[in-house]
Structures are given as structure tokens and as C-alpha cells.
Amino acid sequence: MTAPKDKSADGAPGEFSLGWTVLLAALLGVTCGASPIPFNLIAFTVEPLSAEFGWSRTEIIFPATIYGLIASFLAPLFGWMADRYGVRPVALWSLFAFGIALAAIALTPISNDQTTLYTYYGLWIIIGLVGIGSTPVTWSRAINLWFFKHRGLALGILLLGTSIAALIVPKIAVWAIAEYGWRNMFAIMALLPLLIALPVAYFLFRDPTPAERPRAIGGADGRLTGMTLSRTIRGYRFHIMWVSITIVAGCYAGAFINMPTILADKGLSAQTAASVMGVLGIGILVGRLLTGALLDRFWQGFVAFPLLCLPAITCVILLGDDVSFMMAAVAAFFLGFAAGAESDLIAYLAGRYFGMLHYGKIYGSLYMPFGIASALSSILYAYVRDVTGSYDAVLIVAFFGFIIGGALLLLLGRYPDNFDVAPEPSSDALPSLA
Template identity: 70%
Template structure:
């Protein structure tokens, strides 16, 4: 008798796809812009005299555009298959991100708007290279070990946080901030894209875990309309919005915060590397815990950790060990949150319309992560310190985590996909 997917190792079947997806996430539009832009603050102030708020505005522009487009890209992955969406978007992201190097040098008003326009392009084409796409494939390959697999997938953002800040600082110091964008663009174009082309795909019908399909072999899950009527969707949405608002600005402004407290750029880059290790650790530990315990019990304590980070960052000078601890705890919680979005989407709403629903839940993550850096920077520009916004963030992290305690048990049965969705899935 032929062994079922459950009787075989999910990792034996899906490791190639998982490996390609990790690199796709690492080199995609989710982590790279956020790991780079904080190191452009001083060079752009020096060259153009722009304010911190002006300099960090592109990450808000990028993030808002990307978050609004997330449900659209998710629906494309549902309809046409995730491989096409992920690889084409990865290609477009690499090209558009490298094009930021073409920002003119003239100190005129139009330079700022050209710089912003280049970031708009990144937002328009890059969202398909984020976990919105890659996580769909992983959810289709894994069920019993889904939490761990998603944790491994999202290690890609950890790898980016470890490698990209150092590479960005090296590029800026040796070739200037413009060339740095072209250097970073090598990662999606010449590392992730070739590997994705050869290794990344969705499972065939017979390779899917039986738990995500009906008796007839079709994917199960609620429609987007049904999800929007479910209180659990909105609990997750609001929790993500609160945590993202508190986290995004702390992450992007971390180099500037540390500079204010007397640490040099290379030391700040080292702290960002520790933050990346925290994200990596948070991914794996959270993923493993989600496979064993209910998500609410896993999420609440982990999402309270960055409140400690914000408390550490308050005040005057700071030592490297304390800065590294703040970075680690902040990263650990970030790893937990990203795992949770993909995991909760699959467990509460199923896979039949995963891309659309995940896209809607990614929207507050992208939108408020993008808005947050400007809020933090504006507080710094007006108050002369990050302390007021860090004080608010302490309470925001605790509030956002507590909402997930209200989700209730996972649903036992999910409906079979509609006829149109069956055909689209089979065609992909």
C-alpha cells in the first residue's frame, strides 16, 4: 500500500521548497527595506539636509502601498499559483530596489520626490516576494509540523537582519549610499531568484497533507467574506495593528536611538545583528511551541518581551550589552508575531482562500509597521528624544498580546472550497 503524506515525513517531501522559500523571504521585500533604510539617515542628512521624518518617509510609502496590495497579490497566488507570483515579484523587487541608486545628486526639491517615487515603485511590485506568497506554499506542504516549518520559513527575515545591516554599512562606507542599494539588490536577483526557479513549487494534490483537504481531495477553508464576519479575524487584525505600530518604529529607528545614546554605526549594526538572532530564535521556538500548545498561550508572554526592550532603551547613555539585550528581546517578539500571522490564518480559516485572508491580515502588519517609523521619527524631531513614544510602546505590546487570549479553540471542521476555487487550485 502507498504511504500517505501523514505517514511520510513532511520535511522529507518539502525541504527543497522550504529551503528556497527561506532564501526568498530573506532576499524579498519584507525584510530588506526595513534593514537598510535606518542606515541611510546620516548620509542623507549630510548630503541633502533632510529631516529624519523626510528620510524615513519612503519606508512608510513603501509599506502602505505594499500592505494595501497584499490581498491582491494573495488572491493572485490563490488563483494562478504561488510560484509565478513569488518569482516574478522577486525579480521586480530586485530591479526596482537597485534603481534607488539612480537618485540624482542635485540638492533641489525634486530630488526628494524622485527618491520617493523610486520607493513607490518598490512597493507596487515587491509585495509578492514577502511571506504573503511563500507562506501559502509552506502551509500547503506542512500540517503536523506547520508551526516549525513556518518558523523555519520566516528565519529568512532573521538571516536578513543578521547579514543585511552589516552589508549596508560596508556598502555605504566604501561606495556610498547609492551604490549600497545596487549591492543589496544582488541578493534577490542572483541568490534567491535562481534557487527559487529550480526548487520552489506548490505540492501536487497527492502530496498535500490530508488534514487540509476534504474527502474528495480539495482544499478546505472559509471564504474571505466569511472570515470578515468572524470576530476572531478582527481580534487577530487589531492585535497585529497594535504590535506592528509599537514594533516598526522601534526597529527602524534603532540605529538612530543607539546613536543618540553614544554608540557608533558599526556597534549599532552589531546590535541589529543580535536583533536578527532574536528574530531567528523567536521563529523556531514559537513555531515549535505552536505545534504543541494553543496559540494564545504561546503568543501572550512572547509578545510582552519587547516591553522590556522599550524600557531598556529609555533614558540616557546605554552600554552595548544592554543594547544587545533590548535588540534580542525585540527581535524575539518580532519572530513570534510573524509566525503567528501565517499560522493563525491557516488554522482558523483554512487554505482554500488563504492568500486573500492572509493578505488582509498582513495589511495591518505592513501598514502600521510602515507608519510607525514616521511616528517615532516625528517624536524625535519635535521632542528631541524617543522616550515619549517608547513609554507608550511598553503598554502597547502588552495590550496587543493579550487580545490573542480571546481567540478560543481552533475549528474542528472547515468547508470545502467553492467550485471556482477548486478549478483555480487544480489549474495552478
């Protein structure tokens, strides 16, 4: 990755020239952090854990819900710490703790009793307690501080980390389980945050100095400006975003996780479903980059509403009785595209509508409904399938959910021109890895 040749209007170095190394480090932090890795490897533990312990599929997949819920409730706390102490100490310590906790799953007892299951769950609880600081909740704050004119594109590049993880983590997991067993797979996977993301972030990642920040995010005296969390919550925009995020995430996550079984119900083979999921991953990647670029040029409502309506087409296609590979691929691409768009939107809208002074707490509070709805959605989709024998009922609900969730963002209005200037948090630091 090389620094783009950009300059500001006055001839000073542009945002990418100043911040590209930080963006690279943050990209690797997201890729190897606690946002994508747990969800991309846990499905591959079903067969070996079932064979060794006799646990049900629900018992084996349940840690993803445990982790998702705990991380979601802690997101505002880690966001506050990033606001208070800076992103660098929070993100680096969380990467380190996440790697150690992930490796510790290799120590799951061999004995086959109920205590073993509870121990396994307990290790996942620890991941939830320490890992959220290595997710976009923290990294996106720094990128918002380095970028303004090209903020949408920079956030899109940052969030490509989850797409990259989706491409490499399953392959590593399958190889490691086949060669060394599922326990050692967790230890091997822990090397990603510990030996790749952490060293790069240690040397390349830092928060910008006041002089390096884009002028648009500060007041006349250079201090950051923005709304407090309490003032934000009292405003209508926060609640509109909260409801929109909950609806869209609740509709999306279940469709994503259950896509292979939805396609199996339509008569498509497992190999075909795997190819369709690859197309979905491409949709996420394209959605993140294109959405970011569009947000830099147009008001978010003109971007968000049409893009979040795309998965409604996905629902219509999947309601059909005869779904070909081509139609399934189109459905998956639209679903993935909208998923990439939503992830960009949460980080972008938090900064543009509420400012950067208390961004971490506010973003964490908006991440909470995203994480909770995503964690519960997969169970809801599966429950509807078990009760009714079909996914059609929940797909019909999701059709309207995607449209309503996107339309709500049209009510946010124009971006604020400025924010009340308030003192920045003091620079008391957490113990630093530097």
C-alpha cells in the first residue's frame, strides 16, 4: 500500500499523504481483531466438537451469540475509553488480550461432561469482555480524526478488514483443524492479532496531533468539537439511527448466516451455496468501497436509502420456488452490498451528525443495537424455519424491514454546520504498549 499523491488546496500534504500508514495499521487491526475472526471460524468447529463431545449444533454455535451480546453492551465503555485515553492504548491492549483469550480456548478440558461445556463458554465470555476494543468501535475513531474530505473512502478501506478476514480466516481454520485439531486451530488463529496486527499497529498506528487533524472537525482554537452523549441521546437523530440500525441488522444477519440452508431448501447443492457465499463476500467488499466514495460526494440519504433497499430484492428472489444459481448470486451480491454499506454508514453518520469530541461513546452506543440484533437474528431465522418449515415468513418481514430501515435515514436532515465547542478530554493515558 503506497501513499496517494494528494494535497490540500493550500499545497499542504493531503489526508492520505498524512494518514495512509495509520489507515494501513488500522485495516490490519480490523482484519485480525475480534470483529470478524470469531464469526468466521466458529462454524468450522461444529463437526469436530460434535464428534468429540456430542454437543448439539446450537450448543456449539451459541458462543457467537454470547460473544456478540457481551461485546455489544461493552461497546460504549470501550468507546468512552478511546475518547478519554486515545485509540492507540485501547486498541493495542485489546488486540493483545483478544489474542491471548483466543489462544486460551486451546486449553478446553478433554473430559466430556457439562463442566467442559461451561468452561468453553467461559472462555468465550472472556473474549467478549476484552475483544471489543480491537473492532471498528475504536479504530474508526482514529480514522475519523485523520480524515474528513475523504472520510467515507477511508472508512470503506478500514472496514475492508472484515471482508479480508472472511476470505482468509475460513481457509486457515479448515487447514489448521485438519492438520493439528480444533484446539490448536484456536492457538494458530491467535497468531493473527499477536504476530501481525499488533506489531504493525505498535510501529505505525497513532492518534493525530491537533495540528494534523482536518480543520473541519475542530473549532477556531483547534480543539475537537461535538455533542455530548447525553445531548445526543436527547435528540431525534440518535433514535432514528438506533431504530434503523436495529431493523436492518436484524434483517440482514439472519439472512447471511442462514443463506446456505435457505439455498438448500431451494434445491441448490452445498457446493453451489459455497460459490454463492463467495459472491456475497464480493458484494460486501464492493459495497464498502463504493458507499464510502459516494458518501464523500453526496448527502447520506441519497446514498443510504437506495443501497439499503437492495436486499429487499434479495428477499423477493429467495421467496421464489425455483432459484437458479444466477438468481441466487444476484440475491447474495445485493445482500452483501447492503451489509458493506451499513457498516460504513454507522461510522460515517456518527461523526458527521454528532462530531468527534465524544465519538467513541456515541459510536459504541450505535454499535450496540447492531451487535445485539445481529446476534439474535440468526436464531430468529432458524426458529421460524423450525416452526413453519420455511423461511418465507421471516423473508417477507425482512423485505419490509430493509425498506423501512433505509427510509428512516431520510429523516435525519442535513449535516450540522458546526458543533458547540467544548473542552477536550484530558490526556491522562492508559498504560501504553509504546
